[in-house]
Amino acid sequence: MLYPWQESLWQNWQQLLEQRRLHHAILLLAVKGSGRDVLARQLAKTVLCQNSETEPCGVCHSCKLFEASSHPDFHVIKPEQEGKQIGVDAVRQCNRWATETSQLNGQRVILIEHADAMGEAGANAILKTLEEPPQGCQFILTAQSLDSLLPTIVSRCNKWRLPIPAEVNVKQWVEHKLMQSIKQESIRLNSGAPLSTLSFVESGMDIRHGNLIKAFADFLQPPNLGIYDVTALCTADGIVTLKWLSYFLVDCIKYQQGVSDHFVHVESFASVQQVASSVPTALLIDQSRKINTLYRKLEQHTGLNIELLVVEWLTGFIQD
Numbered sequence: 001m002l003y004p005w006q007e008s009l010w011q012n013w014q015q016l017l018e019q020r021r022l023h024h025a026i027l028l029l030a031v032k033g034s035g036r037d038v039l040a041r042q043l044a045k046t047v048l049c050q051n052s053e054t055e056p057c058g059v060c061h062s063c064k065l066f067e068a069s070s071h072p073d074f075h076v077i078k079p080e081q082e083g084k085q086i087g088v089d090a091v092r093q094c095n096r097w098a099t100e101t102s103q104l105n106g107q108r109v110i111l112i113e114h115a116d117a118m119g120e121a122g123a124n125a126i127l128k129t130l131e132e133p134p135q136g137c138q139f140i141l142t143a144q145s146l147d148s149l150l151p152t153i154v155s156r157c158n159k160w161r162l163p164i165p166a167e168v169n170v171k172q173w174v175e176h177k178l179m180q181s182i183k184q185e186s187i188r189l190n191s192g193a194p195l196s197t198l199s200f201v202e203s204g205m206d207i208r209h210g211n212l213i214k215a216f217a218d219f220l221q222p223p224n225l226g227i228y229d230v231t232a233l234c235t236a237d238g239i240v241t242l243k244w245l246s247y248f249l250v251d252c253i254k255y256q257q258g259v260s261d262h263f264v265h266v267e268s269f270a271s272v273q274q275v276a277s278s279v280p281t282a283l284l285i286d287q288s289r290k291i292n293t294l295y296r297k298l299e300q301h302t303g304l305n306i307e308l309l310v311v312e313w314l315t316g317f318i319q320d
Ligand SMILES: [Zn+2]
Pocket: 048, 049, 050, 051, 052, 056, 057, 058, 059, 060, 061, 062, 063
């Protein structure tokens, strides 16, 4: 089942499928939390379906195998771990799949998830196949954005960008799913991505985020009490909390500079005002730079002690 915000792109593809004009290498650009895997798989399933050319029939042998995740002509490669590269060997395997004949007497589909995780060597290994794939071989590549993709890959693909729905539609969709109203800032903290927002609220992170912001804003008032409460709230949810604090500091700085809209913290706006009126801009800017550095450090070295580093960072706010 596709998500509502995927329908219009899907109809474009359906038209091309009907006219047999779908490019042999589709590059789908979509942010995390927009369900791009669902859309990519829908396309793969359709290409492989034995009954229909424009949507999976769901009843043929091919569709059944696809649903059971055991279709012999559907191949997927992706990084072994999020954030890691796709190995050259895996990419070379794609070349072999591309030249094999179909086991079901139809098409073959090769899906490369996180195509931006192919290193230069990997990308070079597949360029020729992407440019002129053997007959009956469909490539689907997915990535977050163009920025991290090698231009040589991009130039050989037909690019499609999955649009993020408007905030009001995300709000409606998530609220309908959860049967409860949600905060606007929950959407903004997740860059507007519907599925990320849904799991954010579903797992109670929206409440913990609110608690953290409140504790942090209170700590920033003299005499700066409660450093360990803030730290405990950070440690509980891990490094994502540093992102929240970073967005919060940016909101405070924006408020001090007279910006009047586009704040991430909508429902927590009182805390933004509270901090903006008591902490000097220079300190906010300095600390915001430091927390971004800290975030990257913790992202790269998972073994570091987040508790210790957060306490150290928070101490930077205490002026005397
Ligand atoms: Zn079918």
